[in-house]
Amino acid sequence: MIDREQVLHVARLARLELGDDEIERMASELSGILDHVERIGELDLDGVEPTSHVVALENVLRPDQPRPSLSRERALEQAPDPADGGFRVPSPQA
């Protein structure tokens, strides 16, 4: 079971602000999903290696040659608040 406090802790880690109704719903929905997920707890997985990637690849290399990249103007085109050739954000301690 996931309680209200855990939901608030995880929401803070995930940079999400949840309303009161969302917190209650999230607690019950996540608990239901995790109940199902926890069925893998029944499996004997001792000595089984984890898989993070399924295609056998190692050291995909390329020559380290400079090439054109996005121009500053292009990179800033979609920014919500560009200023002085950069991305403007609110102060971390407003």
Next chain:
Amino acid sequence: MTDELRELSAAGALRRIEAGDLSPDEVFDAHADAVAGERLNAFLWRAEPGSATGGGGLGGLPIAIKDLFCTEGIETTAGSRILEGYRPPYTATAVARLLDAGARVVGKTNMDEFAMGSSNENSGYGPVLNPWDEGRVPGGSSGGSAAAVAGRLAPWAIGTDTGGSIRQPASLCGIVGLKPTYGAISRYGMVAFASSLDQCGPLTRTVTDAAILLRALVGRDPCDSTSVGIPGGVELPAREDLTGIRFGVARDFSHHAEGVEPGVAATFERSLDVIARAGGEVVDVELPHAGHGISAYYVIAPAEASANLARYDGVRFGLRAAGDGDLLTMYERTRSTGFGAEVKRRIMLGTYALSSGYYDAYYGRAQRVRTRIVEDFAGAFESCDLIVTPTSPSVAFELGAKSADPLSMYLSDYFTVPMSLAGIPAISIPAGLAEPAGGGPQLPVGLQIAAPAFAESELLDAAHALEQAIEFDAAPPRGAGDG
């Protein structure tokens, strides 16, 4: 005349264009006109009729592109309000390859937000309707692409599949959908959901069309170091019977599994008969961990998503929610305003599974189950060439039927998730029609066929022969999606 052009398969249109009795512009305009007036909400961006010209191997044919693919200068939303109005500065490799081959984009298709969903009801821009019955969902997350192809709004489309997002909507809309081997097609420019699982693939009306499109899409891309292409290339299917092919059926992971609708189970059994009649051999195999796929998937995919979606922070592109406050407040307000309920749920789930104290119990364990599933398939393929299952436990369900219960929605992907975790190719082809569990007019049922990694040519060849043997020729009511 224009209605007739919309009935052509892509291969059929290409043949007539090549022979000189059809102009690519006529085909494009017939579809662009239909897209402009469609009422399925299948498209988020629509091309103007008469726009651009094309040629090359894909003959200037129109194609629908899931809105998960970046298209330079053309709005790309991934179905999310957080990307409303976003115009990418570059084009995804998969789309660029299609354009280079002479395809023309007729529209960008609606989808579940960030590809998270199995019904298209999680789109930030309203649900897509199923052309077979507009009161039902088209499946998801590539539901717009599937509805567009089934509804004759585009001859073919591309989508993406992370746990079933091409195969399940193809099944629910009565068309063909292929998830290639992980790494076959570049993911560069595909808005990331779960990077170790995401794969682009075709949605078409025939297996041959899927092969033609796949051939244009595959290849190694310096911009995606996990892309490898398909080493043996892609052959167009030519096989006429199934002689010598062994089809594996895992008893617990087939029509006998819990929650499979009676109509779907009966259709699957009929498909096994068709396989035998066409000369194929049906053999028993075991996939003891496949039933745990959903559990492993709903740890791994949300975990990867929680990291991938950290980039939507209101700084470099996309939405920034207005209001006072410090940087952290801006992040939280932007993400809470811009993301829908399902995306928030998955970010929460993934963040929880990766958080201190829970990592080993959830993420670590899920990755070990993934290993077991990979081993299950490797073992099964020692005694069979291909594995068949129903694609989806149900036919298309009614809008709203599962939206209040996330877990029941997740179980829609019961049969498709294990192949994604193992990275192997799988295709859904129409197997017939069946009545929904609650009664009502018959709806399409899909048959899933899976193959070992990079065996796409063999998979398509067998799927083509089976498609001929099944002789599925039903279509949604004529003009279903037309406004």
